[in-house]
Amino acid sequence: MWIKHPFFKYITAVILILICIYFLHILHFFGPVQTIIGTLFYPILIAGFLYYLIKPLITFLSKFKYIPKVAAILLVFAAIAGILYIGFRYLADTVQKQITDISNLPDKLKQTAKDTGEVLKNNDLGVFSVEGLRQKATSFFGDLTQQIGNHITEIVSTIAGATTVLVIIPFVLFYFLKDGHRLLPFLLKAIPDKHKQEGEKALKNIDQTLAAYIIGQITVAVVDGILMYIGYLIIGLNYALILAIFVAVTAVVPFFGPIIGAIPALVVALTQDPTMVVYVLITLIVVQQLEGNLVAPVVLGNRLRLHPLTIILLLIVAAALYGFIGMVIAVPLYSILKVTLKNLVHFLKLRYQ
Template sequence: MWWKHPYFKYITGFILLLIAIFFMNLLHIFDPIKIIIGTLFYPILIAGFLYYLLKPFVKWLRKFKFMPEELAILTVFGVIAGAIYVASFFLAEKINTQVSDLTNKLPEKLKKMTKEAENTIEQNDMGMLSVETLRQKAGSYFSELAQGFGENITQIVSTVTGATTVIVIVPFVLFYFLKDDHRFVPFMMNFIPKKHVDEGKQVLRNIDEKLSAYIFGQITVALVDAALMYIAYLIIGIDYALILAIFVAVTSVVPFFGPIIGIIPALVISLTQDPAMALYVLIALVIVQQLEGNLVAPLVLGNRLNIHPLTIILLLIVAAALYGFIGMLIAIPLYAVLKVTIINLYSFYKLRH
């Protein structure tokens, strides 16, 4: 009979498991687990990204016989701290000046631009739009925004505190990631039957190579994008070029959409200077993306991920809808891990059968 088929048993068991999870969630049984995962997620995520960036340098230092593992890691940490100090020494004053100028002058420029837009509407709307209505709606919106800010001030303070905690914890997590990474594979092999140990090691090795290639390559591409956009901003003469370039560096870690998101502040600022400058910003983006797509990305990334561009775009859209910028950040490497795991396991299955 059909209900005795193994697939029916598996589907029934799966449905019962989902029902059990649903009711356990209603009873808040998973709340402690959610808190633990939420607390550890960001430190582990940031430390994981930094691990793949710093691992090649630690391995290079380990080649020197007089350099023990702990000293190699601390040396890399010291070099990074020194680089940050030097950068802050030369750039801190410029960044502070631009941030202060941006904070003080941009609202006034936006207000002036809004007033000019109102005058344009009054002269050309022919009664179809009411400036007073637009002003009332804008006032209502900003009033609600201010009220929401006041109501969520506790959450904002909590977020800032959490970010500070993450910054403090990450170096310690990263240190042990770099120090004890050789223990990870033997630990994972404890959960795999002995006859599949070789296959398990191969899967983990492939995953490590894919993640290392993607993270190191994407960070490199993001820094190159930021440097090229900074040069472009200086050429077109836009204000706050350094801050805008730093913003591009942060967002360009996300492929495809990151550079587009990164120029949004530049477009806003360019409109306050000269509307024609917004066109120059877009032209600069196109040129930089052409240089990146034809020169930088093939050299740094190559085809090591082997993911179709359409797949990447769809993954980023879904990840953004689910988890925002963080979702977009981890969607591609997570997909690469799953893809490598499934392909390897299927290959091993075919070899054994």
């Protein structure tokens, strides 16, 4: 009888599950769950990235018999703290000066807009309305100021939340490094004994894929930041250090990251000298060529085996769904799913042979 067909049973089960999810959503059952996930997401994400960066150092130090694992972790933490302190001590004055100077950037932008308006006025062919442009700019900045004032509570809350996350991350990272080796045996408990070998292989492949991508991409991002800083110094761009740090942060995202990171530099170049925009673009092109032909092949190689078009489409979709964070996690998440499905297909083939 058709009602006893397995397909009908599966469709019925799916419909019942969707109905349950709908009613749970109406009853706001998922509200606390979303709050918990949102609270833990950023500390775990950042600690996870740092885990794969620091793990090789901990593994190396743990090879020495007289250095316990906890001591190795604390040594690495102390070394990182020392590097940050030295960097802050020697760069604090430069960073503080550039941040103070960059606070005057809106005034410089207004002056640039004023100068542009004068040029348009002197060369007006009836196409532009300088007064109309001025009114629109005044309205825009007025609305922007009002929005900032209306959302000042949210801004303060966001800053407080970011500070809390930064305080929590070292503790989460410490336990990741200390007890990370227990995760694999814990996950293998859910797999039947006869399939533990395939399960262990799949989990190790996922771990190696994540490690290869995170270490490689962070290395590329740091190199991009250094090269852009050198380039900014050569062309004489203001706020070179701050702008280069921004590039290093955004370059964690492949392809689009360095371009996003160069946008503030273009704004600064426009206020400094319009011809400086061309120099910034040339610097970006040169750095991207060096990265694409020298740095990335050496650091990343072909470990992920992802076509560039696949990565671009992933980043576009991720940016539309979850913004910059989505772009950061899109490629490693896709790589995990790819490795998981590949091992699952291999496992099914072995099972039904």
